[in-house]
Amino acid sequence: MRATTPETPTKLQLLELLAAIGTAQWRDFAAAAAHHGLTSTQAKVLAQLNGPLPMRALATLLVCDASNVTGIVDRLEARGLVRREPDPADRRVKNVIATDEGRDVIRRVREEMQTTHGALDTLDADDSATLYSLLARLRPGMEKDA
Amino acid sequence: MRATTPETPTKLQLLELLAAIGTAQWRDFAAAAAHHGLTSTQAKVLAQLNGPLPMRALATLLVCDASNVTGIVDRLEARGLVRREPDPADRRVKNVIATDEGRDVIRRVREEMQTTHGALDTLDADDSATLYSLLARLRPGMEKDA
DNA sequence: TTGTTTACTTGACCCCCTCAAGTATCCGGG
């Protein structure tokens, strides 16, 4: 039992820790969104809109039913954070576009995740790079469907 | 620009990566819970019940209103996964206890998070230990309220 | 042209969540 190197954690411990951090970050995100009168789902949609995106693509990204997106975008549109535009190439498609205000709001939400920012600031450059590299290796396996 | 050590990631990149992994793990958890006819919230409650827990304590752990817990426990109780017991020391309090079946179901849900298990299996013991240590350092800062 | 597939919306239905109000109980000060 060495003291300098942590014991190898069990998979369950790692699982639990990962879940705890994921939950904490989600709460931070939700709180920042709430500051601007948004639910976390609405903020998540706004966060995807770097460019025009068909409703269907949005549903795929969120891994949810298309009918669900209709309602979410309805509410965002009612607040003027987003607008629907007919797709010139396919008249079935409606592209969702963030308005200037929408882009502004989501930018502020990201900035206001103070808890997460603060926690990440406790890591120095080397630790950040190490963490990033480890998580980047985890990511592809996590996003597979199987 | 060295190739052997990854560049220092920006905080936004790290943020995004952390969010992606958190989301993926949450989806894996929700899918495993759904296999057993549970919503992810129901499974999360079940996961807290290592011993008897007052409704109020559960609400605090979930960071939600107490009235919310009433409904969730109602549904779990209707499925026989949980039961309410009056607290002998304080008659206002109802302790929630997982039934044998409830404990069994949540154990299986954890086992069936195959995507997450598979991804974690790609890390060797050293990497696991490093990741665990970095995340453990992040955790206290993430769970603060500020 | 006709039939199939795709994009989106609507409506029904459930769960999650909060807030406000109500009941039962505990507890501390007169």
Added chain:
DNA sequence: CCCGGATACTTGAGGGGGTCAAGTAAACAA
């Protein structure tokens, strides 16, 4: 002892999030 204030839980109203089934419009292929 009793009374007022806190605490634990439940109920009901109201809204967002989620699914499924059904319907419309448009694209597409035979």
